[in-house]
Amino acid sequence: MFALELSRLNKAGASGPVEVTPELFQKWPTAADMATAQVPDIEDIIRVLGLAPTKAKNLSAMSKVGSH
Secondary structure, X not given: OXXXXXXXXXXXXXOEEXXXXXXXXXXXXOHHHHOOXXXXXXXXXXXXXXXXXXXXXXXXXXXXXXXX
């Protein structure tokens, strides 16, 4: 489920695809790593996708569940 949510983060923009998963995985390679991230840090990376506050909170929550 965590991987599915991350794959949904990439979307097409007017100037081509907007991909944020490479940056997320570089910073937090596993769900356990992302579970330690602060929501604002996740939000900064995914802001280009829109609805960043909600998506960041969801990713943080899922990573905490997925890392246990």
